[in-house]
Amino acid sequence: MKSTPQTAASLRDRNPFAALAESVVVTKADQVVVDDGLELGERREVGEGSRVPEASEREQALRPAQRLDARLRAITGYEEELLEGRRFADNSAALCNELIARCLVPPGAEPGRARELVAGLSVAERDLALVALRRLSFGDRVETLVDCPRCGETSEIDFDLGELSLALADLPERLELRLADGRQASLRLPSAGDQAELIAARLDSPARRRSWLLARALVRLGDDEAPFDVEVIHALPSALRRQLEQALDEALPDFDLGVDVCCSACGHEFAAPFEIDGFFLLS
Numbered sequence: 001m002k003s004t005p006q007t008a009a010s011l012r013d014r015n016p017f018a019a020l021a022e023s024v025v026v027t028k029a030d031q032v033v034v035d036d037g038l039e040l041g042e043r044r045e046v047g048e049g050s051r052v053p054e055a056s057e058r059e060q061a062l063r064p065a066q067r068l069d070a071r072l073r074a075i076t077g078y079e080e081e082l083l084e085g086r087r088f089a090d091n092s093a094a095l096c097n098e099l100i101a102r103c104l105v106p107p108g109a110e111p112g113r114a115r116e117l118v119a120g121l122s123v124a125e126r127d128l129a130l131v132a133l134r135r136l137s138f139g140d141r142v143e144t145l146v147d148c149p150r151c152g153e154t155s156e157i158d159f160d161l162g163e164l165s166l167a168l169a170d171l172p173e174r175l176e177l178r179l180a181d182g183r184q185a186s187l188r189l190p191s192a193g194d195q196a197e198l199i200a201a202r203l204d205s206p207a208r209r210r211s212w213l214l215a216r217a218l219v220r221l222g223d224d225e226a227p228f229d230v231e232v233i234h235a236l237p238s239a240l241r242r243q244l245e246q247a248l249d250e251a252l253p254d255f256d257l258g259v260d261v262c263c264s265a266c267g268h269e270f271a272a273p274f275e276i277d278g279f280f281l282l283s
Contacts, residue, residue, distance in 0.1 A: 067125075091199045141161075
């Protein structure tokens with residue numbers, strides 16, 4: 001089985017917000033209602049002469065991406081035991097966050113505020129920290145096992161982290177946009193902590209996961225401010241939900257730690273998801 005790192009160039013058709021919610025949003029353009037300078041209360045469907053506002057028309061306050069490379073230490077026996085003990089846990093995001101937090105403090109020390117720091121990172125910033133930690137601890141070469149979803153064959157794959165595109169542009173502190181109903185909305189990017197809590201919530205449908213994330217990301221809606229109950233998001237018209245999702249989708253960095261794989265047994269090509277035990281445990 002051979003593999004190549006899944007770089008940003010190979011992921012340009014992904015939907016980052018939907019990927020974070022483990023879903024794909026499908027909305028026809030002629031079902032979307034947008035604001036194009038009409039007076040409050042007037043509505044018009046997308047068609048000739050109307051459109052969804054471009055990202056450049058939305059206000060964004062940018063901040064530099066956080067890089068933890070210089071603050072991390074290599075993993076020790078403490079972290080190996082953590083990984084071994086939780087390798088079959090179903091919340092890999094929580095495990096990733098905990099691993100990084102522990103490697104920001106001396107071996108065996110209580111992470112304390114480091115957990116809050118990691119939870120506040122964007123998912124892309126957290127993933128970059130994982131790559132930096134892996135390189136610091138074991139070098140660039142990754143060897144792991146992957147199962148083919150078609151034939152079930154288990155094979156070894158290997159790739160070089162040095163081949164990954166690790167650039168991360170400045171991130172928006174807030175996204176400001178005017179919704180189709182005239183209200184002003186403010187959003188923040190979903191965080192690594194949000195991702196871990198979303199998985200822990202065990203929601204049973206893509207739409208519910210998107211609603212949960214939107215409730216977390218929404219900072220202000222008209223005259224109302226966060227925190228927002230998920231019922232507020234449930235009650236929003238689908239067109240307004242799509243505007244919020246699209247704003248997040250365009251702002252989220254498109255960075256993923258999966259690898260593109262071609263099965264040597266049956267030739268099936270597939271994307272293998274990131275698994276933290278294979279990434280860090282050498283045996």
